[in-house]
Amino acid sequence: MQEPTTFNMVSRLKLISNSVIESTLTYKELVPAIEKCLANFSAGKVVQPLRSVVPVEPHNGLLFSMCAHDTSEDVLALKNVALYPDNHKQGLSSHLTQVLYFQPSTGALLAVMDGESITAMRTAAASVVATKYLAKEDSKVLSILGAGVQAYSHAKALTSSFKFDKIFIWNRTQSTGEKFCEEIKHLAKVVKFCPSTKEAVCDADVIVTATFSSTPILHGQDLKESVHINSVGACTPHLRELDDRCMELCAVIADSRVSALAESGDIISAKKEVLCEVGNIINGEVEVNRTRRTLFKSLGIAVEDVTAANLVWEKVGKQQPVGF
Ligand SMILES: NC(=O)c1ccc[n+]([C@@H]2O[C@H](COP(=O)([O-])OP(=O)(O)OC[C@H]3O[C@@H](n4cnc5c(N)ncnc54)[C@H](O)[C@@H]3O)[C@@H](O)[C@H]2O)c1
Numbered sequence: 001m002q003e004p005t006t007f008n009m010v011s012r013l014k015l016i017s018n019s020v021i022e023s024t025l026t027y028k029e030l031v032p033a034i035e036k037c038l039a040n041f042s043a044g045k046v047v048q049p050l051r052s053v054v055p056v057e058p059h060n061g062l063l064f065s066m067c068a069h070d071t072s073e074d075v076l077a078l079k080n081v082a083l084y085p086d087n088h089k090q091g092l093s094s095h096l097t098q099v100l101y102f103q104p105s106t107g108a109l110l111a112v113m114d115g116e117s118i119t120a121m122r123t124a125a126a127s128v129v130a131t132k133y134l135a136k137e138d139s140k141v142l143s144i145l146g147a148g149v150q151a152y153s154h155a156k157a158l159t160s161s162f163k164f165d166k167i168f169i170w171n172r173t174q175s176t177g178e179k180f181c182e183e184i185k186h187l188a189k190v191v192k193f194c195p196s197t198k199e200a201v202c203d204a205d206v207i208v209t210a211t212f213s214s215t216p217i218l219h220g221q222d223l224k225e226s227v228h229i230n231s232v233g234a235c236t237p238h239l240r241e242l243d244d245r246c247m248e249l250c251a252v253i254a255d256s257r258v259s260a261l262a263e264s265g266d267i268i269s270a271k272k273e274v275l276c277e278v279g280n281i282i283n284g285e286v287e288v289n290r291t292r293r294t295l296f297k298s299l300g301i302a303v304e305d306v307t308a309a310n311l312v313w314e315k316v317g318k319q320q321p322v323g324f
């Protein structure tokens with residue numbers, strides 16, 4: 001009998017497309033699953049090395065490799081992200097990603113999933129969890145800086161979990177920002193484009209920063225006394241979205257302390273302490289005063305992809321015939 005090898009196992013491999021994933025994942029299921037995995041992560045139940053990053057300098061690209069084993073759920077996966085900010089010029093997404101989903105008991109590859117919606121939705125779900133624990137309960141004004149994939153998933157996820165009366169949008173390119181406002185106008189009574197970040201954030205209770213900026217776009221002097229920020233961009237040491245004053249004013253809570261100290265340009269440049277991980281708050285180990293200024297520094301961690309991929313596998317992967 002022929003021994004199973006990687007190559008003859010390929011005939012049983014499931015390939016799961018983005019359209020299938022988009023119609024499968026819901027925030028209703030994803031948010032509690034992400035909350036649980038962030039709690040598991042901070043309780044030491046996840047084996048996850050710091051992700052590796054290969055710069056592809058001639059093409060202004062970065063190739064990330066992110067792997068984790070959630071030992072309490074026994075789920076194993078690896079995500080690749082090709083981050084090419086200039087891809088838009090060729091009509092391609094700036095993040096091209098795949099998730100490899102393994103059988104933990106044998107290491108056999110069970111599925112290759114398109115990572116686009118997984119990345120968009122699990123990142124927004126993590127921000128929902130942070131907002132649940134860190135923002136004021138009566139938050140009514142949401143501000144989003146950016147109008148790309150993450151801006152959209154955050155608008156959808158945050159409004160599906162909390163009720164905002166007003167959403168203020170700023171984007172570097174005004175026409176894209178206005179188009180984005182039109183797309184999300186059903187999500188709040190008022191959805192308005194603001195020509196400056198100051199106008200967009202000065203009344204905000206919750207702020208999302210989701211851009212490729214390499215210099216600060218959010219300034220501490222523009223923040224209210226009480227505000228919660230989900231900072232999603234600036235995930236490499238040379239990028240910044242928040243100025244030093246903003247970093248000084250906020251208590252910083254990360255998805256992963258190790259990732260934040262190694263990867264966040266805002267934390268590294270401002271030499272800012274990380275108070276705790278969001279998982280420490282979920283696990284009841286740390287209490288944070290919601291009426292002060294709080295900042296969730298989201299780097300994106302592999303266990304979030306592992307969790308989202310597992311939901312996809314449980315809902316459609318097992319049943320799906322081989323191939324797309
Ligand atoms: N924390 C996480 O888990 C996580 C996950 C995925 C993406 N990200 C990061 O979030 C950010 C947004 O990702 P996306 O998928 O929405 O990308 P996208 O390509 O869809 O959108 C990029 C946005 O950044 C804006 N932008 C580009 N250059 C800018 C500049 N110099 N100044 C200000 N704005 C600028 C664009 O106008 C657009 O609104 C990126 O930094 C990305 O790496 C983080």
Ligand SMILES: O=C(O)[C@@H]1CCCCN1
Binds near residue numbers: 299301
């Ligand atoms: O966690 C992620 O999926 C992304 C990869 C690219 C950099 C930002 N974080």
